[in-house]
Amino acid sequence: MTSMSMPRSMWTVDSRTIVYAAIGAALYGVLVGLFKIPVPGTTAVDARPAFALVPFFGFAFGPVVGLFTGLVGNMIGDQISGWGALTSYNWSIANGVVGLLAGLAPAYLGSMMSGSLGRRAAAGAVGGAIAVVIGFLVVFSDMIKDQMDFNAVLTTEYIPVVIGDLIVTIILVPVLVYAWEPVKERLGR
Numbered sequence: 001m002t003s004m005s006m007p008r009s010m011w012t013v014d015s016r017t018i019v020y021a022a023i024g025a026a027l028y029g030v031l032v033g034l035f036k037i038p039v040p041g042t043t044a045v046d047a048r049p050a051f052a053l054v055p056f057f058g059f060a061f062g063p064v065v066g067l068f069t070g071l072v073g074n075m076i077g078d079q080i081s082g083w084g085a086l087t088s089y090n091w092s093i094a095n096g097v098v099g100l101l102a103g104l105a106p107a108y109l110g111s112m113m114s115g116s117l118g119r120r121a122a123a124g125a126v127g128g129a130i131a132v133v134i135g136f137l138v139v140f141s142d143m144i145k146d147q148m149d150f151n152a153v154l155t156t157e158y159i160p161v162v163i164g165d166l167i168v169t170i171i172l173v174p175v176l177v178y179a180w181e182p183v184k185e186r187l188g189r
Contacts, residue, residue, distance in 0.1 A: 028057075032048045052176060055124070058102030059105050067100040070095030097135035105131070124173045129166055
């Protein structure tokens with residue numbers, strides 16, 4: 001069996017992974033740094049339409065790309081926004097975990113991945129939604145980092161960010177999958 005016929009591992013880090021990760025992080029970072037809407041009554045939580053890029057890049061290009069897109073992209077966005085790249089490092093980690101988990105979706109949603117483009121788009125939304133709910137559990141580290149109590153983190157951070165990002169993920173990830181799949185086919189990926 002030649003290397004050309006061997007399936008590519010989802011954990012492979014090669015030039016393709018690096019390029020997609022850099023593109024994802026740059027797009028997410030710049031767009032989230034420029035386009036966000038503060039959510040009233042929260043602890044610095046913003047509605048970020050560009051967030052859909054995190055689960056999409058993970059879903060489309062794998063967990064390594066998703067991790068980098070969320071982690072580094074959020075740091076870029078925070079820097080552009082004036083927060084500083086490392087001020088909310090735990091939130092960057094949470095974004096990275098979302099991308100990583102969305103990148104695992106094709107493996108754990110295998111039956112949804114076969115078949116029509118609609119099924120694959122739905123798999124992207126489902127995988128992204130699961131990743132959002134689990135990945136943003138990382139923000140509970142604000143209980144230690146910022147000395148917040150559980151209820152404050154839950155009501156002013158976790159629930160608002162999860163609701164906003166679920167809406168964005170469920171609506172926009174399928175749109176991105178529909179746009180990407182024909183391009184992917186033409187590229188022979």
